[in-house]
Amino acid sequence: xxxxxxxxxxxxxxxxxxxxxxxxxxxxxxxxxxxxxxxxxxxxxxxxxxxxxxxxxxxxxxxxxxxxxxxxxxxxxxxxxxxxxxxxxxxxxxxxxxxxxxxxxxxxxxxxxxxxxxxxxxxxxxxxxxxxxxxxxxxxxxxxxxxxxxxxxxxxxxxxxxxxxxxxxxxxxxxxxxxxxxxxxxxxxxxxxx
Ligand code: OGA
Ligand code: MN
Numbered sequence: 281x282x283x284x285x286x287x288x289x290x291x292x293x294x295x296x297x298x299x300x301x302x303x304x305x306x307x308x309x310x311x312x313x314x315x316x317x318x319x320x321x322x323x324x325x326x327x328x329x330x331x332x333x334x335x336x337x338x339x340x341x342x343x344x345x346x347x348x349x350x351x352x353x354x355x356x357x358x359x360x361x362x363x364x365x366x367x368x369x370x371x372x373x374x375x376x377x378x379x380x381x382x383x384x385x386x387x388x389x390x391x392x393x394x395x396x397x398x399x400x401x402x403x404x405x406x407x408x409x410x411x412x413x414x415x416x417x418x419x420x421x422x423x424x425x426x427x428x429x430x431x432x433x434x435x436x437x438x439x440x441x442x443x444x445x446x447x448x449x450x451x452x453x454x455x456x457x458x459x460x461x462x463x464x465x466x467x468x469x470x471x472x473x474x
Contacts, residue, residue, distance in 0.1 A: 285363075285367065285402070285441060285442070285443065286367060288424055289424040289442055289443045289446050289447050290422055290424050290430075290440065290441065290442035290443070290447055291440070291441050291442070292430075292432055292438065292439075292440050293438065293439045293440075294435070294437060294438050295437045295438075296406075296437060296438065296439035297406060297437045297439065298355065301351055301352065301355055302408070302436065302437055304347075304348040304351060305348060305352060305406070305408055305461065306408045306436070306459070307348070308346070308348040308349070308378070309378045309380070309408050309459045309460075309461070310459065312340045312378050312380075313338075313378075313380050313457075313459070316340045317338035317339060317340050317378065317380050318338060318339060318340065319336075319338055319339075320335055320337050320338060320339040320377075320379070322334055322335065333388075334387070334388050334390070335385075335386070335387040335388065335390075335451075336381070336382075336384070336385040336386060336387075337379045337380060337381045337385055337387060337451075338379070338380045338382075339377040339378060339379050339380075339462075340377055340378045341375070341376070341377045342376045342377060342378060342461070352376070352461070353374065353376075356374050356376065356404070356463060356465075357374065359404070359465075360374060360465055363402060363465065369401055369402060369465070369467075370401075370467050370468070371401060371402060371465040371466065371467065372465075372466060372467055372468040373465070373466045373468070374463060374464070374465055374466070375463065375464055375466065376404075376461055376462060376463030376464070377461065377462060377463075378459070378460075378461055379459070379460050379461065379462055380457065380458070380459055381418060381451065381454045381457070381458040381460075382454075382457060383454060383455050383456060383457065384453060384454070384455075385451075385453070385454055385458070386450070386451055386452060386453045386454070387450055387451040388450055389421075389423065389448050389449065389450040390448065390449070390450070391444065391445050391446070391447065391448050391449075392444035392445070392464060393444055393445045399466045399467055400444040400445070400464040400465075400466055401443070401444055401445075401464075401465055401466060401467050402441060402442070402443060402444060402464070402465040403441065403442055403443075403444045403447075403462065403463070403464050403465075404439060404440065404441045404462075404463045404464075404465070405420065405439070405440045405460055405461070405462050405463075406437075406438070406439045406440075406460060406461045406463075407433075407434035407435055407436060407437070407438045407439075407459070407460050408436055408459040408460060408461070409434050409435060409436055409456070409457075409458060409459055409460075410435075410436045411435075412433050412434055412435045412436075412456075414433070415455065416454065416455050416456040416458075417452050417453050417454050417455045417456075418434055418451065418452060418453070418454030418455065418456065418458045419431040419432055419433055419434070419451075419452050420432040420434065420440060420449060420450075420451055421449060421450050421451075421452060422440075422442060422447055422448075422449050423447065423448040423449060423450075424442065424446070424447045426448075431452075434458055434460055444464060
């Protein structure tokens, strides 16, 4: 995974989730959808704006208070130490949320950084949808090279990682309920070198 990120700024893997973890995240993302998903905002929680013209997904932040969340965070921590030893990225913390895009939802082209802050370094997205068809839409489009947009179908088990601030990306309008997890490995903001 890391070699591609160095060279291209992104890396895409199909069937990359451990089987039991994938099943548990599938179940949890669907049960969260019934109860706790909230409209996603743009920017930090202290001036959270809900701008439906930019993104229209619903999200729920993940913590380790339930078994599935704990298992997911442990898996992400293993990835984090792998990235740190192969890429020397100095990744320090991790934050992630479930996301649901209902039919008609999208997320316009953006980079994953908050204005004036440089702490999100590496983004990962995992997808939790079985048998996603071309006509279902909802592809992630990566503009690592603006001349060659790269479309990724949000198929179950696919994991995409990319440099948060370097790679503009968008989610095209989905025609089906689209379940995913978005996560960010962050640098220690008190480190003056970053
Ligand atoms: C995001 C994002 C992409 C996707 O949540 O910032 O870009 O494919 N998600 O869900
Ligand atoms: Mn994004």
